[in-house]
Amino acid sequence: MKQQTFAFTRSENLKQKPDASTLQFGKVFTDHMFTMDYTAETGWHDPQIVPYAPLELDPAAMCFHYGQTVFEGLKAYVTKEGKVLLFRPDKNFERLNRSNDRLCIPRLDEEVALEALRQLISVEKDWIPTAEGTSLYIRPFIISTEPFLGVAASISYKFIIILSPVGAYYKEGINPVSIAVENDYVRAVKGGTGDAKTGGNYAASLKAQEVAAASGFSQVLWLDGVEKKYIEEVGSMNVFFKIDGEIVTPQLNGSILQGVTRDSVLQLLKHWGYPVTERRVSIAEVVQAQKEGKLEEAFGTGTAAVISPVGKLFYEGETYEINNGVTGEVAKRVYDTIVGIQKGELEDTFGWTIEVN
């Protein structure tokens, strides 16, 4: 760990902290942010913690035109004893660098990024909410900033970390959501950017989400872009199914995002001795299992909601109710365990949490 202390400009107008009971997701930001710049000549430089303030960018800045942006999302929690914990932040910075590689953005030093996050969090410690279901959401991101119109990689970038005290991501909380299988729109395809966390993937997903919402579904179940047969993700989460005792999740294939929660769930399930398989899962298999009464559970996994059980699945004109529309045993167990570890209430046998001093 690098022992660098970053330049720090304290904000002169500290904001009122929001009431934890009314917290939404991603609408309120803390007093400070971390920023660092990149230029081709100097590399990454000028790391600093500064007051949260608007960015000033040339209208020709490439991020407005050519989508060369990447981001991450993770959370900080405060324990009953007042310790501040981060959940697997190293995984997020590893993934940020994989996204960078795909998007032709220069890599970050992962240790510097983690140290930046620690220092920012320790400045903003009092912003971490403590009520049930709340946490401090952390958004590291990189944008291309060169003022240039032409399709090429930018020669300058900004890396920024902002923080937001949050409540539940889905208004349903850990309650089951209803999802619709998407047959027309595609989120990502092999050879594209699906395994990178970049804006374009999310922009591409909005239309299907809008169509699903208009029919009363809260999320979309994405199929692969080539054969439109195999399940990829649900909304912006990875997805698990329990079929006849076996737990399956789509194997990483280049168009699925490699979720940190997915990895944690896989480790937990294996540790507990469940039969778990990463493999191709077709929508036909899932529907068939449901018809035969063998689809025991379905749930999404992601940082924002941690676990989001699927209560209803709409496919080809039929709505199927999974596990009678209630949260399954496995979903509940992984949720309780991960949240317990995140909040320091359960023993962290996997070494997933990092304390911020």
Next chain:
Amino acid sequence: MKQQTFAFTRSENLKQKPDASTLQFGKVFTDHMFTMDYTAETGWHDPQIVPYAPLELDPAAMCFHYGQTVFEGLKAYVTKEGKVLLFRPDKNFERLNRSNDRLCIPRLDEEVALEALRQLISVEKDWIPTAEGTSLYIRPFIISTEPFLGVAASISYKFIIILSPVGAYYKEGINPVSIAVENDYVRAVKGGTGDAKTGGNYAASLKAQEVAAASGFSQVLWLDGVEKKYIEEVGSMNVFFKIDGEIVTPQLNGSILQGVTRDSVLQLLKHWGYPVTERRVSIAEVVQAQKEGKLEEAFGTGTAAVISPVGKLFYEGETYEINNGVTGEVAKRVYDTIVGIQKGELEDTFGWTIEVN
């Protein structure tokens, strides 16, 4: 046409205009820009021409995170007589609205947008360069601005038009470029955003472009994302082939951008009586034609370069020289005709140009 006159704040620091002989592409911007805002309550409002200046955006502005951006590209020319001409700007605003639909961005009134462009151009008239191969590049774009972290359509946007006096887009000019067929990376897929002009498509294309450039090729020939057999585009241009007397271009299929230049070329070729077909074109067919000596020409079409002949094609370890590496007759004829019409030197029989007063 709406006769609205937009608010205008004149810049107090007019910039030095660049020397036309050293003009590059997309690096220099004029003194003013047009901006208009959108909020859910008011719709599009506050249209104005203001000094070209940095945008101030919250670090959580959605365009930095979720890629909800669209853009256009077109050009203005000044004729020998000093008339200012726009080339088919209505097509660009039509396409901008199609991109908006795909990206869940509220539509613009196309007449208001065109009138905004006319007024901006008439303010910046002196910025239009006149030297051979130069023009004023116009970049209308829309970015999502709501400060919110969560995958959803933004509730606020900014529409902006900036202008840049430009020289040739490719340093080769109208000279033939060498291209490599891309087998791994995919630009767009059916069901994705390939037929919208949105940042994510360009971000996705950078890696393949980087790999091609490292092997000495200046552009990538994109295949379809599903079967990796059918030709889609070349770099960020549409593509035409002349095979055994027939001119073919990939038919629009949802993942190909509907180019304005493509449409103009199709109209011209039909008008001249060439046999022209829009259909699926496989890479196998093109390579086979080349081997049999029947591939007479290949060229890309797009606003930036207008026509870009393909001199060399790299596929599966072989480099094929098309038309002995020189610009073909058809490419030359469409280039001369389109550029001639754009600059008011040839009769505009199709009614493509619009004069700005």
